[in-house]
Amino acid sequence: MLARLSLIALATALLAAAPVAAKDKVKAADSDTLACAGVYGPESNEALVKETFGAENVVTGMVYGPEGIEMIATTVYPDDPERKMEFGWFDDENLTYLSYVELSPSQAAPGGVKLGMSVADVVALNGQPFIVGGFWWDYGGYANIESGTLAGEQEGGCYISIRFSPEEDYPADLDVTAIAGEVQVPSDEPLLAKLDTRVGVLSVGYAWPDALPQPEY
Incomplete structure (x- = not known):
């Protein structure tokens, strides 16, 4: 049975063309x-x-x-x-x-992104601001990069997926409503830096291959 499309989506590589040990x-x-x-x-x-x-x-x-x-x-x-x-x-x-x-x-993914980078680090690599999904739910924290060097298909046909995680130990009186739940958070939102938000999951992957039948949903 063919696998369902991954919700995590995305992949990369570094193999030399010449034979090596x-x-x-x-x-x-x-x-x-x-x-x-x-x-x-x-x-x-x-x-x-x-x-x-x-x-x-x-x-x-x-x-x-x-x-x-x-x-x-x-x-x-x-x-x-x-x-x-x-x-x-x-x-x-x-x-x-x-x-x-x-x-x-x-x-590092194509473009130089690595685990542990801050939102500001990734913005600098991308050359453009982007949107981050709100946190503390199953699909939270993913970067939505629509323009810049990290957007769309990369060389070789893969796509980059970046999921950020904020610092969980923050003052109880800090209002985090602006970044919680199903909201769209601009990458320059001050709370992202205040909570030391960093890349927690980094993946690369591909679109469904033409060689396989389309999955049934």
């Missing part, structure tokens, strides 16, 4: 700025992930998305928070056609 291949694939190719390309699959990172570092199984949605995903370095990545598949029966990959702290 296995150790160097892994080093190139799980660090630095990624390109949308190779193991992070649209035709990636679980077998390629195992070949790239070593089968002993790869686990495929059930993961949970928003609202407790269950999905099949392939996790690389599951016990290492600094290197952990999660690959989702459009075809979850055959574990093929990359839907998204959640990046590790050691990686």
Whole structure:
């Protein structure tokens, strides 16, 4: 059965064109700025992930998305928070056609975005302001970037997904209504800086592949 479109959506890569040793291949694939190719390309699959990172570092199984949605995903370095990545598949029966990959702290998405960056950092990279979805609900915190270098399709055909998280420990008398719930928050909203809001989830991924039948909803 074909996988449902991921709600997290999006993926990337960095594999050299020339043959390299296995150790160097892994080093190139799980660090630095990624390109949308190779193991992070649209035709990636679980077998390629195992070949790239070593089968002993790869686990495929059930993961949970928003609202407790269950999905099949392939996790690389599951016990290492600094290197952990999660690959989702459009075809979850055959574990093929990359839907998204959640990046590790050691990686940067196309355009240079990394986990832990502030909203202001991402605005600077994008060259344009954008909107952030309100927080503290299942689909909150996602950046809606309609213009700038991070908007739309990136080189190689992937898209960047950025989810911000605010500092949870803030004064009880601070009014956070302007950024709470299903609201649209401008990236220059002062509360974002006041709550030290930073990139908490960073992923890259692809549109539904033409090679697969359209999913039924």
